[in-house]
Amino acid sequence: MPGIRGPSDYSQEPPRHPSLKINSKEPFNSEPPRSALVSSYVTPVDMFYKRNHGPIPIVDDIESYRVSITGLLPKSIMLSMDDIKKLPKYNVTATLQCAGNRRTAMSKKRTVKGVGWDVSAIGNAIWGGAKLADVIELAGICKNTTSTSLGGKHVEFVSVDMCKEENGGPYKASIPLRHATNPEADVLLAYEMNGEILNRDHGYPLRGIVPGIIGARSVKWLDSINIIAEECQGFFMQRDYKMFPPSVDWDNIIWSTRRPQMDFPVQCAICSLEDEAIASQDKIKISGYAASGGGRGIERVDISVDGGKTWLEASRHQKRDAPYIADDINSDKWAWVLFEAQVDVPKNAEIIAKAVDTAANVQPETVEEIWNLRGILNTSWHRVHLRHMLQSGHSSL
Numbered sequence: 001m002p003g004i005r006g007p008s009d010y011s012q013e014p015p016r017h018p019s020l021k022i023n024s025k026e027p028f029n030s031e032p033p034r035s036a037l038v039s040s041y042v043t044p045v046d047m048f049y050k051r052n053h054g055p056i057p058i059v060d061d062i063e064s065y066r067v068s069i070t071g072l073l074p075k076s077i078m079l080s081m082d083d084i085k086k087l088p089k090y091n092v093t094a095t096l097q098c099a100g101n102r103r104t105a106m107s108k109k110r111t112v113k114g115v116g117w118d119v120s121a122i123g124n125a126i127w128g129g130a131k132l133a134d135v136i137e138l139a140g141i142c143k144n145t146t147s148t149s150l151g152g153k154h155v156e157f158v159s160v161d162m163c164k165e166e167n168g169g170p171y172k173a174s175i176p177l178r179h180a181t182n183p184e185a186d187v188l189l190a191y192e193m194n195g196e197i198l199n200r201d202h203g204y205p206l207r208g209i210v211p212g213i214i215g216a217r218s219v220k221w222l223d224s225i226n227i228i229a230e231e232c233q234g235f236f237m238q239r240d241y242k243m244f245p246p247s248v249d250w251d252n253i254i255w256s257t258r259r260p261q262m263d264f265p266v267q268c269a270i271c272s273l274e275d276e277a278i279a280s281q282d283k284i285k286i287s288g289y290a291a292s293g294g295g296r297g298i299e300r301v302d303i304s305v306d307g308g309k310t311w312l313e314a315s316r317h318q319k320r321d322a323p324y325i326a327d328d329i330n331s332d333k334w335a336w337v338l339f340e341a342q343v344d345v346p347k348n349a350e351i352i353a354k355a356v357d358t359a360a361n362v363q364p365e366t367v368e369e370i371w372n373l374r375g376i377l378n379t380s381w382h383r384v385h386l387r388h389m390l391q392s393g394h395s396s397l
């Protein structure tokens, strides 16, 4: 592992913004306050959620850093950062979402195992880097390849961080070769985030970004990229990040019966209010985010103040200055939309938001119907409870 190493303790962690809410200190897992998500379409780096499974790796010498491309391919290669930067650079606006986003709310219905998250284990960034399809081509594999002549069908990303789930080994995950070599899938080896050099928390010097797919597959601090026959057998592919039905619990789980989760489903959350909020006015403006996986855009965001009997449509935008149209060629297909609505709220109401994606997939109504023991993919309708405290004057929420 030239130039990069994973420390065995937490004595050399990078500095972090004090307003992040820390869900676990070691490994460091944190999310910004809800309001930070809706204050800008592109999430600032220091306000972006941080999801780690071990101590943050250290680059001792960027000149000697190499990422290797090995496995079932004609020739193995080692690439320096300069080699990667020589390839055409792409800037892809993509929303990264942890599959555990909104886990705390799922746990309230029935206990689940995993780090608790509110609604902010998600962020939207402009990732700059080389396309994985171009990088793999350097190793002699053409674009849009399903299998190499040696039987390689998956691309495994291996890091250097020491994770207890891997018995001290590195974090790893894989995606199908056909996805990795499809230039339109926009899979990146990213070295920039929002126009700045990627920082240590987010994967310096190089990470995978797999747009439209749960964050767990966007491996940080890359050490090697292996072309393999079967999907990666690592813990985070085989014994985590799989979606089980509500009937499966720890006493009857058979991990091999489910596939590793890839695309994330349609999701939205209100970010201008906490789940239990105080209202001082009857007319309020609410805002939040909506996103769907697989490059499916958001078609609609519906808001209800009467428990889902009637709905009004929120307005949506991707860039603050222009209204968002789903099939606009300028729209960012991998990116979230922010929504806004003015609502008249009855006394002590519940405000509900649900999104519909361009394939007409809708969020499920309740947590119960999608409850799963690991507490992933809580995409149930987002509900905020308002208690009224009427005041005179112009105070707002």
Ligand SMILES: Nc1nc2c(c(=O)[nH]1)N[C@H]1C(S)=C(S)[C@@H](COP(=O)(O)O)O[C@H]1N2
Pocket: 048, 049, 050, 051, 052, 053, 054, 096, 097, 098, 099, 159, 160, 161, 171, 172, 201, 202, 203, 214, 215, 216, 217, 218, 219, 220, 221
């Ligand atoms: N090497 C490595 N890559 C990783 C992880 C990790 O712990 N180690 N966590 C994954 C998970 S579960 C998520 S959701 C995203 C989080 O990326 P971020 O911390 O940049 O937001 O990184 C993924 N890549």
Ligand SMILES: [Mo]
Pocket: 051, 097, 098, 099, 100, 215, 216
């Ligand atoms: Mo995650």
